[in-house]
Amino acid sequence: MSAARPPEGARTAVRSTQGNPVQALPADFAPRLIHWQARDGRHGLPWQGTRDPYRVWLSEIMLQQTQVSTVLAYYPRFLERFPDVAALAAAPIDEVMALWSGLGYYSRARNLHRCAQAVVADHAGRFPTSAAGLEALPGIGASTAAAIAAFCFGERVSIVDGNVKRVLARLLAFDGDVGQAASQRALWDLAQGLLPPQPSAEDMRAYTQGLMDLGATVCTRTRPRCEVCPARGLCLAFEREAIARYPVKTRRVQRRFERWWLLFAVRGDAVWLQRRPERGIWAGLHSPPVFAGEDDMRAAVPTGWPSHWTATEPVAHALTHRELQLLPHWVAVDEAPAGWAGEWVKRSALAAVGLPAPVRSLLGGAWDPQVLDQ
Secondary structure, rough: OOOOOOOOEEEEEEOOOOOOOOOOOEEEEHHHHHHHHHOOOOOOOOOOOOOOOHHHHHHHHHHOOHHHHHHHHHHHHHHHHHOOOHHHHOOOHHHHHHHOOOOHHHOOHHHHHHHHHHHHHHHHOOOOOOHHHHHHOOOOOEEEEEEHHHHHOOOOOOOOOOHHHHHHHHHOOOEEOOOOOHHHHHHHHHHHOOOOOOOOHHHHHHHHHHHHHHHHHHOOOOOOOOHHHHOOOOHHHHHHOHHOOOOOOOOOOOOOEEEEEEEEEEEEEEEEEOOOOOOOOOOEEEEOEEEEOOHHHHHHOOOOOOOOOOOOOOOEEOOOEEEEEEEEEEEEEOOOOOOOOOOOEEEEHHHHOOOOHHHHHHHHHHHOHHOOOO
16 A cells, blocks of 8 residues: 655755754655656666566666666667676676676676676675665665665665755755765655655665666756646756755866877787786776877887787767777787786687777778778
8 A cells, every 4th residue: 555645845854864954844745756657757777677686786786877778688689698686696707797788887896796796605695685684785775775675675775876966956955065974864764754754665666776767857957847747846956946956066177188099919819918906996897008199109019010900099088077088999810918907718619708898899990900900
């Protein structure tokens, strides 16, 4: 049975566990959101029809910093290859990274693999059933743990991911800087206070999905659709005509521009690839050697290599805080580069190797004798 609505305009006083002042919360928010999700929320996404924590967890990790439309292409392929947590735990990390190629934020894939191994090794292949237990696993943060616990086990716990922070900051006219840890804790307390008081498992799933849907489709970062928002009559930012003010975030990360020279050394049907460091851009993936400048690149090549290289069109590659311009150079060689880390990888084996998306694209399009002037 769905949650009963309190009187219109009723508010509940909540004090933060961090000692923050009492704030009155709209008691009508949860039932409105549950009703709206059933009628106008998103339905039919492939991970919505399951209570399997493995599948919910996989979708939650993939959806971090990634559009639903992109995840829809990756999710079924992952499940086809890794149908359960045991299959993922047993897989080589390179195969996991290869299937993840193009989704970005590759630390998610490494943590996904580590988490699967921990579930198998420490929990007999079964995910913990509480948000606290889930958060103790590698790579599962508080909001992801709450989502799994609410969707799969009906736990009364709130998610507070990036979209939800925006929804709640506007709803409550929350003046704390959401980029600061203390404000995040205070907002989490308020999110807990907004939960339906004694929800059924069905209501908790609808409420949690409703928060996600509201942030993704209505209370968007730009051009929010306030006219169709179920919380319109409760939203303090809307009431004060201050939607653009929230959420408050004073620290802005400056985007940096860098040029990377990529040296593709090709021998017959194989290319020389190196594993990137475990931290930083493209961490743990394979790529051609990367240089900060053309002079550095030419100085690093072994004596006896051809002096003529083929440069192909630069490739723009946007990351969260970085704008990269990739400058590919190609050279056909007969021998391995002495002293270089790496290995020859045949073209036929590239599908099973974790490659950054632009590198995979370059290897699929520019690698032929005419381009290399052999």
